[in-house]
Amino acid sequence: MSTCARCGAPFGCAMADGGGHPCWCTQLPAAVPVPGQPAACWCPACLKQHIAELERGRRDLPDSE
Numbered sequence: 001m002s003t004c005a006r007c008g009a010p011f012g013c014a015m016a017d018g019g020g021h022p023c024w025c026t027q028l029p030a031a032v033p034v035p036g037q038p039a040a041c042w043c044p045a046c047l048k049q050h051i052a053e054l055e056r057g058r059r060d061l062p063d064s065e
Contacts, residue, residue, distance in 0.1 A: 005040030006050075013041050029055075 002013040014023035024044060031051050042050065 002041055004043035004046055005038070006042045006046040009043045009045070011041075011043040016041060 001010050002016050003010055012019075012024070014021055015025075025041075025047060028047060029051055031047065031054060
C-alpha cells in the first residue's frame with residue numbers, strides 16, 4: 001500500500017507495491033510533475049484533480065496562430 005504525497009490517503013500503486021501488472025495511473029492522460037514539489041505518487045483522486053486542473057489551464061490559454 002502506498003500513501004498519497006498530496007493528501008496522505010492510502011492507495012494501491014502497482015509500480016511501487018508490485019503486482020506484476022500496469023498501475024491504474026497508466027490509463028490516465030500523462031501529467032507533468034508539479035514544479036517545486038518532490039516527485040511522488042498521488043492517489044487516484046488527487047491525480048485526476050491535477051489532470052483536470054492542467055486541462056482547464058490549457059483551455060484558458062489563447063489559441064496560437
